Amino acid sequence: MPRTEADITEHMRPVHQKSIKWGLAGIVLVLIGLLASIGLGAIWIPPSVVWESFVSFQGGQIEHQLIREVRLPRALTGALIGAALAVAGTIMQGITRNPLADPSIIGITHGAGLAIAIALAFLSGGSYWVLLIWSFAGSAAGALLVLSFSMLSKERISPVTLTLAGAALSTLFSALSTGLALYFQTAQDLSFWFAGGLSGTQWRHVYILLPAVFLGLLLSLWISRSLTILTLGEEVAAGLGQSQQKVRWIGLAAVILLSGAAVSIAGAIGFIGLVVPHIVRLLIGSDYRSLIPLSAIAGSLLLVLADIGARMINPPFETPVSAVTALIGVPFFLYLSRRKRGYM
Numbered sequence: 001m002p003r004t005e006a007d008i009t010e011h012m013r014p015v016h017q018k019s020i021k022w023g024l025a026g027i028v029l030v031l032i033g034l035l036a037s038i039g040l041g042a043i044w045i046p047p048s049v050v051w052e053s054f055v056s057f058q059g060g061q062i063e064h065q066l067i068r069e070v071r072l073p074r075a076l077t078g079a080l081i082g083a084a085l086a087v088a089g090t091i092m093q094g095i096t097r098n099p100l101a102d103p104s105i106i107g108i109t110h111g112a113g114l115a116i117a118i119a120l121a122f123l124s125g126g127s128y129w130v131l132l133i134w135s136f137a138g139s140a141a142g143a144l145l146v147l148s149f150s151m152l153s154k155e156r157i158s159p160v161t162l163t164l165a166g167a168a169l170s171t172l173f174s175a176l177s178t179g180l181a182l183y184f185q186t187a188q189d190l191s192f193w194f195a196g197g198l199s200g201t202q203w204r205h206v207y208i209l210l211p212a213v214f215l216g217l218l219l220s221l222w223i224s225r226s227l228t229i230l231t232l233g234e235e236v237a238a239g240l241g242q243s244q245q246k247v248r249w250i251g252l253a254a255v256i257l258l259s260g261a262a263v264s265i266a267g268a269i270g271f272i273g274l275v276v277p278h279i280v281r282l283l284i285g286s287d288y289r290s291l292i293p294l295s296a297i298a299g300s301l302l303l304v305l306a307d308i309g310a311r312m313i314n315p316p317f318e319t320p321v322s323a324v325t326a327l328i329g330v331p332f333f334l335y336l337s338r339r340k341r342g343y344m
Helices: 005-011 017-039 047-055 062-096 108-122 128-151 159-183 187-195 203-222 224-230 234-239 244-266 272-284 288-312 321-338
Strands: none
Touching: 017 047, 017 062, 017 272, 017 288, 047 062, 062 128, 062 203, 062 224, 062 244, 062 272, 062 288, 108 128, 108 159, 108 187, 108 244, 128 159, 128 244, 159 187, 203 224, 203 244, 203 288, 224 234, 224 244, 224 288, 234 244, 272 288, 272 321, 288 321
């Protein structure tokens, strides 16, 4: 682990050209993925028609209407949610220094699910905005419980212990949600949140996600340099005058914004926050000034591709996108859990 001034200077060097190249390549791939997401589905729409719908929209054509009102908002919603979940996972791994941290694993996502279950049970006439607020509150409760568990301990908690605590909280939240759904007969409504998916997304979801993701990214980038210093060790960070509590609280606010907005719209989509930061870290290293924006790009690409796969596995029926991400995430999680040291 770097300890000398030269090591710290080297660790905090300017953003490398390699990160910029990966970022540009990622943006191109995301644009290609969005176009593919718009064209593919139960009805195949040729690229020429997709292009015409943008440059010479005709309201009388069914394909143009389908693109404008269904495919485009769904693709954009998937990209924004993928970015939100990936950055939330990146921040959680940074502030807890836990390579297994992910909103879906350590209780944050299921905390939001429990809050939505409570809202559905007791506020049956509540609007979508009410559910959104409850989702934020549930994410905050789950995050606070997990972070309190790690911050109140006198000794540093191992990643595996923290993950087990998060898994226990997730199980508790899930059991309470199921109990509420059965008792108040809201199981059908709640099943959507646990299945996870982008079916039925509309432009209003894009409008909700845009400010939440933008603000969450701003908060994340604000503490990116501090998170990079934190990877050198808590002693080094304290020696440089860095307030770890301040960094953690700002990071927590970013995670609540990002994961709360994502869960309220798409339900419990897991493992994106776990897989993406590790893949990006393998490409460009652990400098959070590059890691956060590249994780956002990679998360967008992964969820857009997963949504395409969910629609194409068994057309015209849709497979829950959370099942597709789990097929990728579970083997990766098992691989990481077997690693001992040398991660951060």
